[in-house]
Amino acid sequence: MLIIAGIVPIKTLPLLEGRVMKERAFLRIGDYQIPATQGTAAMISAALAVSQYFQLESPRAVVAGDIGRGDGSRLIYQYLIQNLLQLKPRVLALHYCMPDLELMRQLYEQVKLLDPPPVLIADAASMYAAKAVGLASAFDVFTPDLSELAFLADKEAIHPAYIDKHLFESCDIKTVPEFIALAYENQGAARYLLVKGKADYIADKNGILSSIDGPDIPELECIGGTGDTITGMVAALIYKGLNIPDALKISAQANRLAGAIETTTPATRINEIIDRLPQVFKSSLKREIS
Amino acid sequence: MFWPKKKDKTGANKNNLNQLGQGLILFDTVEEAIQAEKLVKKAGYTCALVAPPPSLRKGCDIALAFNLVEQTALERILQSIPYQQVVPRAGTAPLLDIVQVTQYPRHVMVKAGNMKITYEKESGLIVNTSGGGCPDIPYLHIEILGQRLDQIARPRELGHTLCALMLDRAVEGALEIWKGEEIQC
Numbered sequence: 298m299l300i301i302a303g304i305v306p307i308k309t310l311p312l313l314e315g316r317v318m319k320e321r322a323f324l325r326i327g328d329y330q331i332p333a334t335q336g337t338a339a340m341i342s343a344a345l346a347v348s349q350y351f352q353l354e355s356p357r358a359v360v361a362g363d364i365g366r367g368d369g370s371r372l373i374y375q376y377l378i379q380n381l382l383q384l385k386p387r388v389l390a391l392h393y394c395m396p397d398l399e400l401m402r403q404l405y406e407q408v409k410l411l412d413p414p415p416v417l418i419a420d421a422a423s424m425y426a427a428k429a430v431g432l433a434s435a436f437d438v439f440t441p442d443l444s445e446l447a448f449l450a451d452k453e454a455i456h457p458a459y460i461d462k463h464l465f466e467s468c469d470i471k472t473v474p475e476f477i478a479l480a481y482e483n484q485g486a487a488r489y490l491l492v493k494g495k496a497d498y499i500a501d502k503n504g505i506l507s508s509i510d511g512p513d514i515p516e517l518e519c520i521g522g523t524g525d526t527i528t529g530m531v532a533a534l535i536y537k538g539l540n541i542p543d544a545l546k547i548s549a550q551a552n553r554l555a556g557a558i559e560t561t562t563p564a565t566r567i568n569e570i571i572d573r574l575p576q577v578f579k580s581s582l583k584r585e586i587s
Numbered sequence: 588m589f590w591p592k593k594k595d596k597t598g599a600n601k602n603n604l605n606q607l608g609q610g611l612i613l614f615d616t617v618e619e620a621i622q623a624e625k626l627v628k629k630a631g632y633t634c635a636l637v638a639p640p641p642s643l644r645k646g647c648d649i650a651l652a653f654n655l656v657e658q659t660a661l662e663r664i665l666q667s668i669p670y671q672q673v674v675p676r677a678g679t680a681p682l683l684d685i686v687q688v689t690q691y692p693r694h695v696m697v698k699a700g701n702m703k704i705t706y707e708k709e710s711g712l713i714v715n716t717s718g719g720g721c722p723d724i725p726y727l728h729i730e731i732l733g734q735r736l737d738q739i740a741r742p743r744e745l746g747h748t749l750c751a752l753m754l755d756r757a758v759e760g761a762l763e764i765w766k767g768e769e770i771q772c
Contacts, residue, residue, distance in 0.1 A: 306726035335717070336725030365660070365723025365747035366631075395722050395748075396656055421720030422656075422750075442718065444701040454680060456656055457701035457720075458749040461680045465700070518689075519696050519705040521717040521728050563694040563705045564714035 298384060299536040301344060301529070302359040302377060303337030303392030303421070304369045310362030312372040314380075316355045317341055322568050326358050335521035337392040339567045340420070343529030344390075346574040351537055357384075367395030374400035381407040389415045390532040391423035392525070396456070401426040405435060416535050419487070420528040428485050429455040436487035437541060440528045443468050443494045449485035450476045470495050474505055489541050491531065493524055497549035499542055506542050509549045514556035522567030527552050530574075547585050551577050609676040610655030611639055615646040615669065623651050623668050630664050632657060646671050656721060659755075660747035683753070686760035695764060699756035711736045711765045721748035736762050 313326045323330040324338055324345070333342040337360060344356045359376055363369030373394060381389075381404070389408070401423075408417065418438040419427045427436050428449055441449055447468040448457040468476050473492055477500045480486040492498040496510035517523045527548045534544035555573040558580075614620040620636060627634045632653065639650040653661055655675055662673065674681075683700040694714060696705040702724075705715040712735055716728045723746040731739045736758065743755040 304722045304725070306723075306729055334725065335728045338725075363722040364726035365721065365751065367657075367722060367747075370722050393720060393722055393725060396720075397654075422722065423720070425720055442701070444698075444718070445720075448701070451680070455675065456749045458683055458753050459655070459675050459680050460683060460700075462683065462685065465683055465685060515689075516691065519691075519694065519703065519715045519717060521715050523717065563691050563696065564707070566715075 298354075298386045299344065299348075299356045299388045299390070299532055300359060300384060300386040301337065301341050301356050301390045301392065301532060302373050303340065303394055303423070304363035304373065305331050305338055305360050306334075306336065306364055307331065307362040308364050310360070310369070312359075312361040312369070312376055314359045314376065315357060317345055317358045318355065319345055319349070324358075326360065331360070333568050333571065335567055336421075336525060339522035339525040339571065340390070340392055340529035340532075342568070342571045343526035343574060344533040346571060347530050347533035347537070347578070350575055350578045353533070353537055356533065356536075357386075363395070367397065370395035370397065371400065374404055378403050378407055382410060385411060386415045388418065388532055388536045390418040390420070390528065391427075392528070393421045394423050394426070396422045396426035396429060398426055398430040401430050401432065405432055416541070417487075418528065418532055418535075420524065425456055427487075431484065433485050433487055438489050438491065438531060438535075438545070439487040440491045440493065440524065440531065442524060443473070443492070446473070446476050446480060446490075446492050450479040450483060452483040452485070473498055477505065489545060491527065491545040491549060493527065493549070499545045499549075507546055509546060509553065512553050512557040514553060514561055516561045516563050516565065517552065517556045519563035520561075520565055520567055520570065523552060523570060526567065526571060526574075543585075547582055550585075551582055554581050609652050610658055611637070611643060611674050611676050612651040612653065612661065612665070613639060613643065613645050613671040613674065614650065615671060617647045617649050619668055619670065620647060620649040620651055623665055623670065626664055626668065627651065627653065627661060630660075632661065632664070634661075640676075643674055652676070656748050658749050659743055659752045663744070684756070686756065688760070688764065695761065697757045697761040697764065699760060700753035702750060702753040702757050704754065704757040704761050706736055706761055706765060708765075708768060713739070716754060719750035719754065721750035723747050723751050724754070727751060727754060736765055
């Protein structure tokens with residue numbers, strides 16, 4: 298089972314757990330429709346695109362409404378803490394949530410009881426919480442952008458808004474290898490990193506394993522949700538059985554190709570990018586994925 | 588110095604604050620600190636009065652400890668109470684104030700910390716926001732998308748978290764650039 302957990306920006310949405318279906322520009326979970334916009338909904342949509350293409354079982358979503366107060370986030374944490382041993386996920390991807398360090402710690406205590414252990418993926422504030430609570434190395438995959446890489450490399454920072462200014466300013470495409478090394482040295486990195494930027498880097502504790510720098514579509518950086526879709530594809534491809542470095546590389550490549558196969562501007566919306574994914578899998582990545 | 592053990596309205600034990608990624612709000616007087624604690628708790632947020640470490644002590648001997656991620660919400664709640672400053676308890680880095688700008692043919696992307704906002708040069712319409720990870724970011728994305736930069740409710744008014752504060756700084760930077768461009772036109 299692939300579980301994706303995170304909040305959606307609908308204040309009144311209760312906690313939902315279940316298989317996800319796509320309905321035009323929406324996701325359906327049980328009786329509820331959720332717009333496939335930036336955030337966890339975009340991540341689930343991309344995972345669903347992979348699942349449907351390979352005829353895998355759909356991801357299970359654990360979502361709740363939260364517009365910033367942390368109420369839905371706590372419901373998600375509590376549900377996972379109470380039910381993880383019954384759910385027995387093979388892949389668990391944690392996404393937008395209020396970074397509650399104590400609940401993250403409790404959740405990890407439940408993860409440790411699972412045999413076999415799930416592949417653990419964190420992005421967005423779940424990645425911030427995992428790093429801040431000192432559990433980064435217990436995770437299998439983080440997918441930071443450059444500013445988030447600086448955060449992972451900063452031993453003291455508990456949020457990317459409070460990174461050391463020098464680290465923030467000096468983290469660019471030329472210094473990525475040093476920052477990756479620093480993140481591992483300071484216990485701020487997961488087993489694998491996919492660093493998203495002008496070039497995307499896949500790395501582990503030994504350094505950079507591979508990089509992807511084309512096609513170069515600078516407009517993708519503007520589009521809210523392009524990081525979410527990468528992480529969603531990563532989760533689904535790992536669930537399909539790909540090894541982690543391959544899943545990271547193919548997902549980064551697919552995102553770039555989705556930006557290249559049709560005109561992409563800074564105003565393109567993430568659902569347009571998601572809709573292009575099946576075509577990318579079919580035309581350009583069939584051999585790599587198989 | 589006191590360490591009450593009862594649970595507050597959110598159900599969190601105050602000692603849990605040690606595990607929440609603490610921020611501290613520093614005050615000039617004890618009265619202001621106590622008044623601030625009441626207001627913050629009334630709004631439903633977890634907080635506790637603590638002794639600030641000597642290196643951070645500037646005014647009185649009591650500071651308000653809170654979950655640093657919720658800085659935006661607490662600053663809004665405490666608008667009526669004077670306080671010295673908000674500081675992270677661990678580490679020494681101040682809040683990032685760097686704004687970076689990327690030009691596209693018809694659009695401008697402004698980045699503050701981990702948050703980015705992109706607007707159309709001619710109209711000032713917000714066409715995208717990206718980056719960040721806190722739970723108010725997907726909500727803010729929907730709220731301000733398609734609106735003109737100078738007509739939105741600001742992220743620091745709508746949001747609760749540090750990512751919202753960074754997005755607000757990006758909006759501020761974008762407004763300055765867009766208004767500058769308008770003047771040049």
